[in-house]
Amino acid sequence: xxxxxxxxxxxxxxxxxxxxxxxxxxxxxxxxxxxxxxxxxxxxxxxxxxxxxxxxxxxxxxxxxxxxxxxxxxxxxxxxxxxxxxxxxxxxxxxxxxxxxxxxxxxxxxxxxxxxxxxxxxxxxxxxxxxxxxxxxxxxxxxxxxxxxxxxxxxxxxxxxxxxxxxxxxxxxxxxxxxxxxxxxxxxxxxxxxxxxxxxxxxxxxxxxxxxxxxxxxxxxxxxxxxxxxxxxxxxxxxxxxxxxxxxxxxxxxxxxxxxxxxxxxxxxxxxxxxxxxxxxxxxxxxxxxxx
DNA sequence: CTCCAGGGATCAG
DNA sequence: CTGATCCATGGA
Numbered sequence: 337x338x339x340x341x342x343x344x345x346x347x348x349x350x351x352x353x354x355x356x357x358x359x360x361x362x363x364x365x366x367x368x369x370x371x372x373x374x375x376x377x378x379x380x381x382x383x384x385x386x387x388x389x390x391x392x393x394x395x396x397x398x399x400x401x402x403x404x405x406x407x408x409x410x411x412x413x414x415x416x417x418x419x420x421x422x423x424x425x426x427x428x429x430x431x432x433x434x435x436x437x438x439x440x441x442x443x444x445x446x447x448x449x450x451x452x453x454x455x456x457x458x459x460x461x462x463x464x465x466x467x468x469x470x471x472x473x474x475x476x477x478x479x480x481x482x483x484x485x486x487x488x489x490x491x492x493x494x495x496x497x498x499x500x501x502x503x504x505x506x507x508x509x510x511x512x513x514x515x516x517x518x519x520x521x522x523x524x525x526x527x528x529x530x531x532x533x534x535x536x537x538x539x540x541x542x543x544x545x546x547x548x549x550x551x552x553x554x555x556x557x558x559x560x561x562x563x564x565x566x567x568x569x570x571x572x573x574x575x576x577x578x579x580x581x582x583x584x585x586x587x588x589x590x591x592x593x594x595x596x597x598x599x600x601x602x603x604x605x606x607x608x609x610x611x612x613x614x615x616x617x618x619x620x621x622x623x624x625x626x627x628x
Numbered sequence: 629c630t631c632c633a634g635g636g637a638t639c640a641g
Numbered sequence: 642c643t644g645a646t647c648c649a650t651g652g653a
Contacts, residue, residue, distance in 0.1 A: 363634060467635040473651065474634085516649030521636085558636045579634040597643075621634075 337416060346403040346411045353425035355448020356396035357381040362449050362622045364568050366462050366475045367482070367496060371395075384493050386482065387418055388455050391489030420450045428615050436608065438589060439616065446622040451614060452568060456536030457529060458496040459569035460554075463561045464521045473514075480513045499529045521556025528554055540570050547572065559598070567614040576605045576613040585624035 339348045360368055360383055368385035382395035392415065393404040403411055416422055429447065433440050461481075466474050478496065485497035485505065505526065510519035528534040534554060539547050547570065551562040563577035578586075578598045586601050587593055596604070609616040 463634080466633095468633060468648080468650095469635090470633045470651080511649085514650060517636095517647090518649080552636095556636065560635060564634075577634075580632095581634065599642090625634090 337412075337421060339411070341408055344405050344407075346406045346408065346415075348401040348403070348421075349399055351399075351401065351421060353429070353447060354401070354419070354421065354450055355446075356383065356394065356401065358446050358448040358622065359419065359450045359452065360385065362446065362618060363471065363625070364452055364564075364618065365454060366466075366471070366478045367458070368475075369493065384490055386486075386489055386493050386495050387458075388414055389487070389489070389495045389498070390414060391493045391495070393490070417453050420453055423450070425450060425615075428612060432609070432612055432616055432619075436616070439619065442589075442623040443619045445626070446619050449618055449622060451573065451618060453571065454569045455496070456539070456565070456569045457499055459565050460525055460529070460534075460551075460557075461496075461522055463564045463568075464518055464525060464554075464556045465515060466564075467518065467556065467558075467561060469518075477513055477515055481510075484513070499526060502526045503530060518556055521554070524555040525557070536570065539566075544572055544574055548575075559602070567617070573614040574606075574611045576602060576609070576617050578602055578605070579621075581621055581624040581628070582617065584628050585620050588628065589620075 338350060339346050361370070365385070367387065368383050371382040371384070373380060373382060380395065380397045382393070384391060384393045390410070392406070395402045395404070403415060406415065429443050433443055462474065462478055465477050479494070482494035482496050485501045486494040489495045507519040507523050510522045515522060525534070534550070539550060542550065544566065547566055548559065548562045551557050551565055552559070560577050560579050563575040566572035567575035567577060578601050583596070583598060583601060586605070587596055590604070605613055605617070
């Protein structure tokens with residue numbers, strides 16, 4: 337990874353297959369603020385985001401990425417893994433398109449997506465919150481929970497609380513954050529993590545099916561949420577979350593619009609995309625939200 | 629007013 | 642296994 341260090345900023349060029357806006361706004365993370373930029377300038381985008389107890393201001397201008405106020409050590413240890421910058425997405429996309437030519441346009445429309453490697457605990461709670469909810473509302477709840485129990489890590493930006501910071505927080509407290517019926521689920525998740533019954537490190541070592549099964553022991557975690565957690569925070573890139581959008585796009589692309597059940601589609605996707613399921617899923621999801 | 633949101637728990641058949 | 646209903650909350 338080649339980059340330069342200037343005025344406390346990390347400047348990154350020559351990084352292919354990476355678009356900041358596509359990566360941050362494709363529905364895999366909720367803990368960010370997009371900076372309003374004058375005019376609709378597609379070539380520039382800027383965000384502040386929180387991850388792993390840190391805040392980050394980052395911008396893309398053409399093929400130049402700027403990580404503001406970032407030390408080389410943090411860039412190497414935090415942000416390269418977080419943005420998955422060490423991975424060869426050109427190879428991944430070629431592989432997907434070669435085996436699934438019907439996905440060519442869909443992949444190329446969002447060719448700059450990278451799958452983030454997020455914190456397990458934050459991803460677990462965030463995707464419990466996501467169930468039967470809308471992205472703006474999810475973002476609001478995540479920001480509110482962070483502002484209440486996390487630490488200040490930037491202007492109007494707070495880290496997502498660690499498990500220990502939520503010790504003693506009960507369902508009534510979560511309800512005040514507009515989590516609705518998910519409040520009890522969040523309590524169960526927090527208590528299982530605090531007790532050690534659920535551990536991100538242990539889950540990483542499990543096979544996909546075993547990992548999903550274990551995650552589904554948490555109240556409010558079903559197949560879709562479990563697969564999001566595995567894909568976005570446990571490094572399981574063969575995971576394949578199926579929500580209403582994935583259902584729609586798969587039915588449209590492969591079944592002429594005919595209805596299929598989610599378990600049916602899950603088996604279909606596993607057979608079709610195999611270990612690249614997670615990547616295919618994210619290109620399909622972004623396409624579905626834009627075009628369907 | 630109704631309908632629905634990156635679903636899941638629960639219960640019926 | 643499959644399907645129906647309910648779950649809080651907010652926006653269209």
